[in-house]
Amino acid sequence: MTSDAQAILESWSPPLGVDLALSLTALVYLRGWLGLRTAFPNLISARRLAAFITGIVAVWIAIGSPMEAFDQASLSVHMVEHLLLMAIAPPLILLGAPALPLLRGIPQSMARSVVGPFLRWHLVQSIGGLITNPAICWLAATLALIAWHVPAVFQLALQSDWLHEIEHACFFATGLLFWWPVVQPWPSMPRWPRWSIPLYLFCATLPCDALSGFLAFCDHVVYSSYLFAPRLLNISALEDQQCAAALMWVCVTFIFLVPALVVTMQMLSPQRSPIPEATSAEVSTNAGQSFDVSKLEVI
Numbered sequence: 001m002t003s004d005a006q007a008i009l010e011s012w013s014p015p016l017g018v019d020l021a022l023s024l025t026a027l028v029y030l031r032g033w034l035g036l037r038t039a040f041p042n043l044i045s046a047r048r049l050a051a052f053i054t055g056i057v058a059v060w061i062a063i064g065s066p067m068e069a070f071d072q073a074s075l076s077v078h079m080v081e082h083l084l085l086m087a088i089a090p091p092l093i094l095l096g097a098p099a100l101p102l103l104r105g106i107p108q109s110m111a112r113s114v115v116g117p118f119l120r121w122h123l124v125q126s127i128g129g130l131i132t133n134p135a136i137c138w139l140a141a142t143l144a145l146i147a148w149h150v151p152a153v154f155q156l157a158l159q160s161d162w163l164h165e166i167e168h169a170c171f172f173a174t175g176l177l178f179w180w181p182v183v184q185p186w187p188s189m190p191r192w193p194r195w196s197i198p199l200y201l202f203c204a205t206l207p208c209d210a211l212s213g214f215l216a217f218c219d220h221v222v223y224s225s226y227l228f229a230p231r232l233l234n235i236s237a238l239e240d241q242q243c244a245a246a247l248m249w250v251c252v253t254f255i256f257l258v259p260a261l262v263v264t265m266q267m268l269s270p271q272r273s274p275i276p277e278a279t280s281a282e283v284s285t286n287a288g289q290s291f292d293v294s295k296l297e298v299i
Contacts, residue, residue: 003289005070005186005232006032007230008069008070008230009066009069009170012066012067012068012069013033014024014064015063015064015068017279018060018064019060019064022056022059022060022064025056025102026052026053026056026100026106027105028102028106028176028292029048029049029052029053029096029098029101029102029105030053030097030101030102030105032100032102032103032104032105032106033048033101033103033104035104035105035116036100036101036104037154037162042067043100043289044100044101046096048096049096049101050102051092051093051095052092052093052095052096053096053141053210054088054092054107055088055091055092055093055094055096056093058084058087058088058089058092058240059084059093059172060082061084062081062084062085062089062168063081063085063168067080067081068081068230072158072229073226073228073229073230073232073285074222074229074232074233074240074244075167075237075241075243076233076240076244076247077239078242078244078282079245079247080167080247081168082171082248083127083247083248083251083252083255084106085168085171085172085175086144086145086171086172086174086175086178087175087251087252087255087256088142088207088255089172089175089181090172090175090176090178091179091182091183091213091259093176093182094179094183095183096177096183097185097186098185099185099186099187100186100187100256101248103116105114107215113187123230130179131177132177132180132183132188132191132193134191134192134196134200137177137178137180137181138178138203138204138206139174140174140177140178141174141175141178141204142204142207142296143174144170144171144174145174145207145208145211146207146211148170149211151222151223151224154223155223155224158225159225166269179198181200181261182197182200182201182263183253185261194263194267195267195268197259197260197264198264201256201257201259202208202256204256205253208248208249208252209249210250211245212245212246212248212252214245215241215242215244215245215247215248216241216242216245216246216249218241220238221237221238221241222241223241226240226241
């Protein structure tokens with residue numbers, strides 16, 4: 001490890017708020033999953049639990065691990081953070097079908113008196129229906145990607161901790177929105193026909209390709225802060241920029257290609273998902289408490 005890298009690590013401190021929030025979310029999900037697993041072993045599979053926990057870990061790697069300390073020294077590291085927050089963690093978390101485990105994991109008095117009425121509130125359902133429209137999901141993710149990579153905005157985020165945190169939150173939130181129509185987590189219902197999803201994913205690669213192409217073929221360093229950053233990998237700032245662009249170009253292409261192929265195969269060989277089969281059932285706990293699952297379909 002170089003002296004510069006050692007100095008960066010020594011100046012970094014764990015974000016306790018982030019660590020606590022992610023740990024609490026994982027524990028609530030696990031508690032709810034175990035409760036549901038006891039009563040209904042086939043309702044939410046262990047693969048969904050693994051997907052959700054992996055998604056939480058991906059978020060932690062991006063914003064809670066020591067890697068976060070190096071994002072101001074290397075654009076490549078910064079790009080890995082963005083990929084984790086927008087393209088890797090969100091689909092994994094949504095694949096975990098988090099609605100029911102999280103509702104089951106919180107205190108049931110809170111679920112019945114606070115969360116349930118809030119989710120059934122007409123205004124919340126209207127907003128949920130609006131922001132989960134695939135066109136809005138695609139537009140939100142695209143605008144976030146472009147806006148935060150505008151040089152002036154990017155530089156401001158590098159220089160301001162609170163703005164940098166907003167940037168991360170924006171990427172993660174729009175990532176969840178973007179992947180919502182693709183994963184279609186229970187209990188949501190598709191808004192567009194399933195055949196449109198591969199096209200949706202293909203269109204999403206276009207702004208990513210444009211940005212990565214610009215960074216790769218630009219003959220100067222776009223984000224000037226990296227001109228004065230420590231050289232961690234013995235490469236120039238311009239080479240680091242080209243590496244970040246190539247990373248984005250290749251990773252996004254493959255990350256979007258995989259679900260497009262999966263959706264295509266599902267359309268050719270349709271199979272029923274085990275979770276929607278439970279939507280008309282009443283899910284009971286060992287303590288005698290119950291959820292009417294159909295009432296949770298708020299979007």
